[in-house]
Amino acid sequence: MSKVNRSSGRTIFVCQNCGKESLRWLGHCPECQQWNSFVETVTASVEKKSRSISAVTSQAQELRQVVSPTTERLALSLSEFNRVLGGGLVPGSLVLISGDPGIGKSTLLLQVSDVVARSGSRVVYVSGEETLHQIKIRAGRLGVSGEGLYLLAETDIDGIFGQVEQLSPGMVVIDSIQTVSVPELDATPGSVGQVRECTLRLMNWAKTSGIPVMLAGHVTKDGAIAGPRILEHIVDVVLYLEGEPFSAYRLLRSVKNRFGSTNEVGVFEMKEIGLVEVENPSLAFLSQREGEAVGSAVVSTLEGSRPLLVEVQALTTTTTFGQPRRTATESIITGFYWLLPY
Secondary structure: OOOOOOOOEEEEEEEOOOOOEEOOOOOEOOOOOOEOOEEEEEEEOOOOOOOOOOOOOOOOOOHHHOOOOOOOOEOOOOHHHHHHHOOOEOOOOEEEEEEOOOOOHHHHHHHHHHHHHHOOOOEEEEEOOOOHHHHHHHHHHHOOOOOOEEEEEOOEHHHHHHHHHHHOOOEEEEEOHHHOEOOOOEOOOOOHHHHHHHHHHHHHHHHHHOOOEEEEEEEOOOOOEOOOOOHHHHOOEEEEEEEOOOOOEEEEEEEEEOOOOOOOEEEEEEEOOEEEEOOOHHHHHOOOOOOOOOOEEEEEEEEOOEEEEEEEEEEEEOOOOOOOOOEEEEEOOOEEEEEEEO
16 A cells, blocks of 8 residues: 555545545445445645634525525527426536446537537536547537637646636536546545545535536446545436447436436437437337337337337247246337246
């Protein structure tokens, strides 16, 4: 284990999967059941200051006296994206888009940024993984003109805030949150402390300025957001972009939404020009269906406020085991498959 400078603060061990803290190293996390996930971390030392009871930063207010500001959502021309968000972007909201590597998170964020920029608002797209030249190549493939869209290749959170405050944008995109770091913390980018501190600072800035911030987050092999799971509790909206390895279709699901329903699903198709909305998902899901095939049936399912037609197939095969096993597999493209040995 590498030596850590303990003169700057207290040394603790933090689980990189769930964020659980411990005063000593543990080989097995009792919270998330992960092995070898604890990393030694030095917390910044903060001088304790006595506070009087009268020194209150905010005062309690009766509910009926609270004035709710009349803020309208930022409706986008991407109807499938608006459906999942609940009608559009809410000013001052913090939205997290996660998914497997190469699923299309950066493509979707760049398309959304172009839509917002073409509506007349400035957009700052911060990339910590790609250079400006690489983003320019993708933008040319997607047909993004770039007017009103400002690119920034930066990983220092203080440098990002400095550039954003000068431009006064209408939306900020961080791609990805695992690459942004705080210089004051003695930890590598993507660790629990760095991701948590950067997200908290972005949340406070978004709530104070009223500007929506969109984050891209990586997903591990287990389907969890890379880094701490506490990231899901900080943000306002958590969206998952899903897809199958050999399919061009993508599903955008909402697992958390403080401003709308979590039952809506957006359907996209990955093409050369980017993610294209699928206006009739039922037709796309049943396009490969071969008439009245044996063991196949079409059923109707309700995803949020939209009914979808999917195909259910029951397949049987001989088994060499004494006890037959029944398994079920769900496909996001055609529906459900049942394997029934006999």
